[in-house]
Amino acid sequence: MRIQDEIRNVFMDALRAIGAAEDTALVLEQPKLKAHGDLATPVALGLAKRLGKNPMAIAEAIVKAAHVPHDVIASVDVAKPGFINFTFAPPVLRKNLLEIVSLADRYGSSDMGGGRKWQVEYISANPTGPLVIVSARAAAIGSVLVNLLSFTGHDAEGEYYVNDHGNQVDALGRSLQYRLRERFGTLSVGEEIGAYPGAYLRDIAGRVPEADGRRWADPSFDSGAARCGAFATEHLLAGIRGDLERFGVRFDNFFFESSLHPGPVEQALEILKREEYVYESEGALFFASSRLGDEKDRVLRKSGGEATYFAGDIAYHLSKLGRGFGGVIDIWGPDHHGHITRMKAAAQVLGAPPGWLEVMIVGWVRLVEGDKPVSMSKRAGEFVTMRSLIEDVGSDVAKYFFLMRRPNTPLDFDLELARKQSEENPVFYVQYAHARISSVIKYAESKGVRRERGGEHLDLLAAGEERSLMLHLMFFPYVVEAAARSREPHRLAAYAQELATLFHQFYHACRIVSEDERLSGARLLMAEATMQVLRNTLSLMGVAAPSSM
RNA sequence: GCCCCCGUAGCUCAGUUGGAUAGAGCAACGGUUUCCUAAACCGUGUGCCGCAGGUUCAAUUCCUGCCGGGGGUACCA
Numbered sequence: 001m002r003i004q005d006e007i008r009n010v011f012m013d014a015l016r017a018i019g020a021a022e023d024t025a026l027v028l029e030q031p032k033l034k035a036h037g038d039l040a041t042p043v044a045l046g047l048a049k050r051l052g053k054n055p056m057a058i059a060e061a062i063v064k065a066a067h068v069p070h071d072v073i074a075s076v077d078v079a080k081p082g083f084i085n086f087t088f089a090p091p092v093l094r095k096n097l098l099e100i101v102s103l104a105d106r107y108g109s110s111d112m113g114g115g116r117k118w119q120v121e122y123i124s125a126n127p128t129g130p131l132v133i134v135s136a137r138a139a140a141i142g143s144v145l146v147n148l149l150s151f152t153g154h155d156a157e158g159e160y161y162v163n164d165h166g167n168q169v170d171a172l173g174r175s176l177q178y179r180l181r182e183r184f185g186t187l188s189v190g191e192e193i194g195a196y197p198g199a200y201l202r203d204i205a206g207r208v209p210e211a212d213g214r215r216w217a218d219p220s221f222d223s224g225a226a227r228c229g230a231f232a233t234e235h236l237l238a239g240i241r242g243d244l245e246r247f248g249v250r251f252d253n254f255f256f257e258s259s260l261h262p263g264p265v266e267q268a269l270e271i272l273k274r275e276e277y278v279y280e281s282e283g284a285l286f287f288a289s290s291r292l293g294d295e296k297d298r299v300l301r302k303s304g305g306e307a308t309y310f311a312g313d314i315a316y317h318l319s320k321l322g323r324g325f326g327g328v329i330d331i332w333g334p335d336h337h338g339h340i341t342r343m344k345a346a347a348q349v350l351g352a353p354p355g356w357l358e359v360m361i362v363g364w365v366r367l368v369e370g371d372k373p374v375s376m377s378k379r380a381g382e383f384v385t386m387r388s389l390i391e392d393v394g395s396d397v398a399k400y401f402f403l404m405r406r407p408n409t410p411l412d413f414d415l416e417l418a419r420k421q422s423e424e425n426p427v428f429y430v431q432y433a434h435a436r437i438s439s440v441i442k443y444a445e446s447k448g449v450r451r452e453r454g455g456e457h458l459d460l461l462a463a464g465e466e467r468s469l470m471l472h473l474m475f476f477p478y479v480v481e482a483a484a485r486s487r488e489p490h491r492l493a494a495y496a497q498e499l500a501t502l503f504h505q506f507y508h509a510c511r512i513v514s515e516d517e518r519l520s521g522a523r524l525l526m527a528e529a530t531m532q533v534l535r536n537t538l539s540l541m542g543v544a545a546p547s548s549m
Numbered sequence: 550g551c552c553c554c555c556g557u558a559g560c561u562c563a564g565u566u567g568g569a570u571a572g573a574g575c576a577a578c579g580g581u582u583u584c585c586u587a588a589a590c591c592g593u594g595u596g597c598c599g600c601a602g603g604u605u606c607a608a609u610u611c612c613u614g615c616c617g618g619g620g621g622u623a624c625c626a
């Protein structure tokens with residue numbers, strides 16, 4: 001049992017003993033000040049009114065009623081307005097070091113999710129061009145969310161929804177036709193390139209076998225645009241997969257919108273009809289989403305008979321329901337945030353339990369290079385791709401920058417800072433701590449100094465820096481859980497930063513490999529535990545933990 | 550108009566389901582290396598937490614209004 005749970009149990013018992021357990025949540029928090037102990041609860045403050053006593057007296061009563069296990073909690077203090085502060089017994093901190101080393105890659109994992117199936121859908125950018133910067137941010141966040149959920153006992157998988165159907169694919173096909181005519185010199189005078197003027201389509205046009213190309217480019221060939229659309233989509237998707245691989249992001253599944261038309265879409269619409277949320281107006285089929293909080297009703301089938309993107313998306317979510325996910329998280333780009341209400345409304349009508357669908361919006365990313373912002377519109381034909389970002393600053397730096405901030409806030413990505421291979425760059429600070437430990441361990445090996453195995457001399461770890469480090473290591477599992485629960489990967493970055501700082505401070509204050517064999521053994525164990533936790537954190541973030549820099 | 554996000558140190562941002570004296574990085578200045586990686590460490594300081602109300606024993610955190618910034622509001626995807 002983890003120490004927080006142990007404390008919780010002990011003090012819930014105490015609350016029962018004084019008759020105050022009902023409707024009382026025992027929140028445990030890390031105090032800001034060291035003088036306030038390792039963990040604290042303001043529970044007495046909250047009880048003051050209900051019990052009609054002053055908080056100090058209540059806190060005293062709780063402490064008196066609690067059977068405090070002194071091998072776990074060294075001291076319990078009641079402070080000023082009515083806080084109860086706990087200080088961990090040193091053996092608990094030391095034992096945790098052994099646990100870290102023995103659990104290794106699994107330290108920090110839990111069964112919080114109870115093995116339930118979860119899906120995270122992210123990026124899902126149209127295969128009408130290479131992935132751009134916002135997609136890179138979504139890739140970082142989505143993949144880490146999958147990692148976090150898996151690590152906390154969920155059966156989580158990541159999926160990419162491929163919009164290979166509809167108007168944009170047709171438009172893409174027409175733009176490719178233009179490029180084919182350009183290639184074969186059959187362009188008509190004044191002909192427009194269409195929706196996708198990016199030069200990448202010229203490359204793709206170059207890859208079309210000549211005989212096919214000439215046929216597809218011929219205006220008298222009816223399905224030329226469709227052929228071109230399919231060809232371009234296929235090649236662009238291959239490029240996207242390559243970019244993702246390079247970025248170190250792996251999907252469990254690619255789901256194709258084209259597989260939803262027409263059958264599954266019709267099925268989904270049938271359900272909406274059966275639930276009486278559908279009506280016809282002006283020749284189009286509408287979803288009465290306004291009855292479920294949406295601003296207005298949304299078109300499912302256009303008056304021309306064609307299903308909308310939204311209809312496909314509903315069918316897609318019906319598929320997710322059918323696949324038995326206990327919950328799904330959709331990570332969307334900032335341009336889609338207006339779609340949340342209608343999609344949730346649809347999920348509800350499809351029979352999804354409340355809260356089943358979570359939608360996260362990834363904030364805009366603006367590339368900054370000094371003062372020069374870079375245009376990123378796909379349609380303008382000029383944009384900064386994910387690939388070029390990776391080539392420029394490297395995937396570790398890119399990921400870390402995306403994971404440093406809350407997902408939904410706008411982000412100025414400073415390329416100049418990201419390029420710097422120096423102390424100004426926060427990624428290297430954390431990686432350096434890992435590399436440094438790795439190096440120390442090698443040095444110890446060369447000196448024949450061995451790490452402590454059984455924990456006999458861990459009581460030698462008595463310095464303030466050593467205690468702070470051990471304490472922080474102990475909080476890792478809670479940080480992981482909180483990050484998973486709140487869907488906030490940036491907490492990992494903050495934790496890693498703090499852990500690196502604590503290690504560097506320890507490193508400067510305490511000589512690890514020394515003449516004192518027992519002390520060296522104990523400190524090596526702590527160094528190794530720190531390295532392990534750094535590695536686990538970085539691994540969850542999908543960032544490399546180098547052994548030398 | 551309506552809806553969503555944001556407003557915290559000079560800059561970029563944290564701030565733990567409302568808690569005790571609001572923090573970190575960067576930038577600035579000064580210091581530390583015969584010693585396991587100086588990509589490190591130590592020291593020096595700045596905040597009407599956008600404004601005004603409300604709820605509460607307690608508000609940066611929750612509610613309302615306002616101001617400022619960004620975005621959304623297609624029979625496009």
